[in-house]
Amino acid sequence: MPISNDLSRRLRLALQAARHPAADRPLVPLPDKGLAHDHVRLEGTGWLARIPKQSQLGLSAQDNLDYQRACFERAAASGHTPALQGVLPPSEHLPRGALLVQSIEGRPARLPDDLPALSAALAALHARPLPEAASRAPLLNAADPLRALVQEIDAQAAHLGAAGLSVPVLTAIEGERQRLLACVLGTDRPARCLIAFDAHPGNFIVQPDGRAVLVDLEKCRYAYPGLDLAHATLYTSTTWDLDTQAVLSVDEVLGFYATWAGAVGPMAATARPWHGVLRRAMWLWSITWCAKWRALSVEAARTGADGEDWSSQRSEAALVDHVRNRVDHYLSPPVVAEVLDGFDLFERGLRA
Structure with missing residues (x-):
């Protein structure tokens, strides 16, 4: 059957x-x-x-x-x-x-045209009042979300060796991990809020009236809005889904952040100094996930109904082929180098 x-x-x-x-x-x-x-x-x-x-x-x-x-x-x-x-x-x-x-009726997001709609959707999510700490369970609500993110990245990075990465890529990833760790050692943090933590453009549907709806919500947590803003506009996100593939310019990305800031309210001021840090951090999470998937997707599907299972046997062959293509692309030395150059351009743009 x-x-x-x-x-x-x-x-x-x-x-x-x-x-x-x-x-x-x-x-x-x-x-x-x-x-x-x-x-x-x-x-x-x-x-x-x-x-x-x-x-x-x-x-x-x-x-x-x-x-x-x-x-x-x-x-x-x-x-x-x-x-x-x-x-x-x-x-x-x-x-x-x-x-x-x-079931949301509409079409996939078209980039860059729908960036304002995506930023409005995220701003509406981030602007929700933050519940008292005792009312945030069962969603993730780490005492220090930045340190918790580093721990997630470290856990995924345990698969770097099995993923067969080139020396330039391993060196780049390690350099970014050290940069992030230096930020963690400081005491300042941006304001936290409810975030999606999976806000790549393929997870949005744009309705006929132009409103963007975020349809995949399984990884929400109380953390920093800059992680969602990064995930919505990183190269590893905007070229992931076939229906929404686009390569954004630095100016288009900066415009997206500016539109979000205009819609979200006072939170924007505390978030702005962290945009560069969290953009690099979200890429680190994404690229180490790619290594993890490459290492684990070849395993047989697990028995039982609990926990993670990245086995390619869980999905149709066409989807697995697509994911493998994207993972191989993102883990290639030229793409990693280009993404890192883009971070520098983005951060200069923020300071301008």
């Missing part, structure tokens, strides 16, 4: 077991475009099933659903994310369960 047909069959059984009102609706699997979820449209309802393939945060099946549910619930007030309709718990039919979320 084709994977998509089996997925629809198992989703229908889960809906029936939950006595969900959409249990008898036609189910239409969407193209396989992500390493963390399958998506199935519940025709005639306006809803999608987000069915996890794994937890990118290494959580158990139930904790992963609880985390994602909190992401959608916390971000909803921004007006730029899908509504959450319900949750299907882990079961024999769907071992990792599923979220039922609003």
